[in-house]
Amino acid sequence: EVVRIINEPTAASLAYGLDKSGEHKVMVFDLGGGTLDVTILEFGEGIFEVKSTSGDTQLGGTDMDAAIIDWIVEEFKKQEGIDLKKDTMATQRVREAAEKAKIELSNVLSTDINLPYITVDQAGSGPKHLSLNMTRAKLESLIAPIVQRCVHPMEQAMKDAKMKKDDIKKIILVGGPTRMPVIQKFVEDFIGADKVAKGVDPMECVATGASIQGGVLAGDVKDLLLLDVTPLTLGIETLGSVATPLITRNSTIPTKKSQMFSTAADSQTAVTIHVIQGERPMANDNTSLGMFNLVGIPPAPRGVPQIEVTFDIDANGILNVTAKDHGTGKEQKITISATTKLSKDQIDKMVKEAEKFSDEDKKKKEEVEARNTADSLVYTTEKTLADLKDKITPEQKEKIEPALKALKDAVSGKDTEKIKQESENLSKAIQEIGASIYQQPGAQAGAGAGPAPGFDGGADSASESTEEGASEHRKHKKKGKGGKEDAIDAEYKVEDEKK
Structure with a gap:
């Protein structure tokens, strides 16, 4: 047991x-x-x-054995002109002798390696015997690169x-x-x-x-x-296949982490939680541990529902993932017992791959996040124009509509820097409109019509996942066309931005 x-x-x-x-x-x-x-x-x-x-x-020790074997084979080849690696049985005897010599040299300064009748000369001169002396100094010089x-x-x-x-x-x-x-x-x-x-x-x-x-x-x-x-980071897949971590690698277990998310589309009634494990910033490059659906979410504008996702991992490495809609109280959960079943080889391979592809992954993640931010900004701008149309002057509308079109055109292309630049331009334009609206008489009533211009509408979440005090947008989706279907949108805002 x-x-x-x-x-x-x-x-x-x-x-x-x-x-x-x-x-x-x-x-x-x-x-x-x-x-x-x-x-x-x-x-x-x-x-x-x-x-x-x-x-x-x-x-490990087998690498040291291999270095000793290579030395023995090379020395014998110099003496007899015969390559022992071509003889399977001879190679096995040499391997056993190499391991024995390695162990003995931990206690003595030199040892003899004697293997009688190691092979037969094909020229017909009879059997050959292997006899070598190996010192501790020689052993240490052979394995120096391995030790390093x-x-x-x-x-x-x-x-x-x-x-x-x-x-x-x-x-x-x-x-x-x-x-x-x-x-x-x-x-x-x-x-x-x-x-x-x-x-x-x-x-x-x-x-x-x-x-x-x-x-x-x-x-x-x-x-x-x-x-x-935890040997590897645990998280969920978010909009654009971005991996959003909840429990980071080397976190002490048992541990429990919760984070607030919201929907990414209007009238969305279900979300899919895809649990992943790994160090890569893109979900598709990590290991899938499982997924489940949370259904029955009341139809509402994107960003309004508040869905709390909780990761709870016990001392045995068993992970319980729960998603709860705060509006209805409905919840779904999944238990994953394979979070620690990866071998040491697999874990180290995943960590090394994350290091190897870090630059490429960073570029890919920046592109996805730029598109996510742009998409959210377009949605917010269009909603603001519709909700506050009576308070926006024709001059302001003429200023913001070209910026909105420019961002839409940029999103349809592949230039990430262009998307970032046009997002910044549109953000500045809509913030200017927001400032002027608050200066108008009755601004208090108008502001209640929708999200404050320049900010995404959405869950006013109490999530602790602010990054360097910046507003961050992360969105969870079920893999689907355009990343719009069955998605949840995590939105984190610092308090100063809400004031």
């Missing part, structure tokens, strides 16, 4: 920290056969909190945790390769010799930590709380 799943670095930290007093910021350096995982945790008074995780899924690759994951983990080397009080070594003197020296040089924990067995601390967590769940261990983190 599986009661709780915890990752290896967290388990190692449990084994290390149980009998420690005071507060600690610890880095767990977990170098295994095929992967490197670097985790930073903060713990004290029985509470363990994962601050960040990073790693390399193509870095450990730097980036360690730096990335500290960056994600917003910490510096001086903030790390201890570093725990986990995994067989960390028994190698060259790895221990590398870690000591990087983080400080006095910070490396010596009392934890790299091969046993994970199992020990898992046992401790089992004791917590069984009630045998008291006053210990384990807080893990």
